[in-house]
Amino acid sequence: MIIDNNPMRIENLPDELFLYIFSFIEPKDLLEGWYNLNYHINMILRSVDIRISIKNNDKFNDSLPYFKHFCSQITHLKDERFFPNTQIDLRSLINIRFLYLTHCSKEQYQHINPDNQSYLTHFFSSSLPWSFYQRILFEQARFPYLISVGCPRGASIYLLNATHSINRTIRHLHLHSASDEIIYKFVQYLPSIISLTIDYLYTNSSSSPLLSTHSRIRRLNIVNALLSQFHLEQLLLSVGFPDLTYLCITFDTCDFQQLAYTLTIFSCLKHFNLTVNTYPSDFNLIVTRLMSPWFLSLNYEHIIDRYNQKQTVLINIIRT
Template identity: 90%
Template sequence: MRIENLPDELFLYIFSFIEPKDLLKGWYNLNYHINMILRSVDIRINIKNNDDFNNSLPYFKHFCSQITHLKDERFFPNTQIDLRSLIKIRFLYLTHCSKEQYQHINPNNQPYLTHFFFSSLPWSFYERILFEQARFPYLISIGCPRGTSIYLLSVTNPINRTIRHLHLHSASNEIIYKFIQYLPSIISLTIDYLYTNSSSSPLLFTDSRVRRLNIVNSLSSQFHLEQLLLSVGFSDLTDLCITFDTCDFHQLAYTLTRFSCLKHFNLRVNTYHSGLNLIATRLMSPWFLSLNYEHIINRYSQKQAILINNIRK
């Protein structure tokens, strides 16, 4: 039996685990049959810096019409990617997006787009994508950069019921509350930086369908985060991942009793008092049973943090 006799479906499965450069160098032009299969492979490309882009340019050009996943993390790209060539793109993440690039982002050029995050687009772009008639028909996940979402507080927009996942770079409770009002079908919410608005007013109670909530860095106090959790009413919440600088474990234990559907809880506390009794704290809540220290090492310092990663059986 020769390798060419394997089913095409098996080839597609195998090729999905192989880097594009290895597909081009190791498999392309072996024979006509393999070339035909390669034309149907979904291509995923991750670019971290300009050297990555230069190295990936040959297979980027060759597979451009097959790229379904592109993550470009360059803050200062030497060469911009022509987004018009990405006709099958589904996942698109650009740390830097030029004016020319975002002018080419529309349903005609990227008709299959389902997920995208850009960190340098004007708020008018998001308004067009989220609230105007000409939308991406399959778009379910969107990421908004810092600063732009503040404009949502002072405008009135129609309801968008197609977005399922929202990723905010930075937001206050008020901004999150507004987004949930305008995007009521969100089931997954990620916030890189949660901050407190000094002029904030009390939040009115609303309900949400959010099941997964991830607060990567909390710049607000524990009180403001718990105020968000209780006022928004995450009655369907199953996964909660949060970070605190300091933590009142008694108050947090009480807050967690309000979420009867919770199945996975992850907590990281960066600083804590020296007399913290781990055993006594673990007894405060079933969710604290895995409470322990974690060593965090970076190039600046070596420190300990408290970590909880608990899954309800």
């Protein structure tokens, strides 16, 4: 009978494997289930990147113990509370990379600076003044690794009436609401943007026509429904998209023949996602599919939202 004097035990697994496994475990379970098992596990836990998502005040209260314990290891924080009972001390997040704050207090945004969060790469908040974005985007005290930023409702309107230096580090821009004029300005001052997300696109009928500028944007996502295709066409006239490979849009109604012509502009397009909320009762899928190669996957889909169930027309096609 052979006796194995070195039986395989869990703590003998490679540290890299532990780090991989721990990356899928909630911080609460890491603290309550793994912490203080032994010295070796504790050392590994100190190297784990922690991701925390907070949806309400109860969730924050539940997460407070492990938030405090792992504060210096938090690399991803998404706080979606509109009315937080307790503010997070951002100065403790020294290794944060991704920071999403639905509500950001004046004290908090005063603590958001390169000295406190020197590794920050992605930042979004819906409650900050434009002066904050001016500081992190166009003034000298910038975050050295910041590549993605989101501007709240109305803040970016101030961009129209000022002159700024060029920022070539930002790659992704998320705007809550914007007109083609605002987007045109952002492309001028942030010329390295390759991904643009817009929650609400609107047109300013009083603004003068803009000269087209060719952007480097490859991904364009307009989240909420456009009342008219005219809004999209105006955007295309103001900001050129010769490198666009991904387009995601929603229309209330759609002129598919006009859209088929518009899509011929995008010679590099590879992924097209379209949702149309309403359509005529005599809408003919087969005829419409023949209008453009991009319409071949056109079909109906049932959407269940908070209020009712509805049927939409949907395209989601990837060209290889």
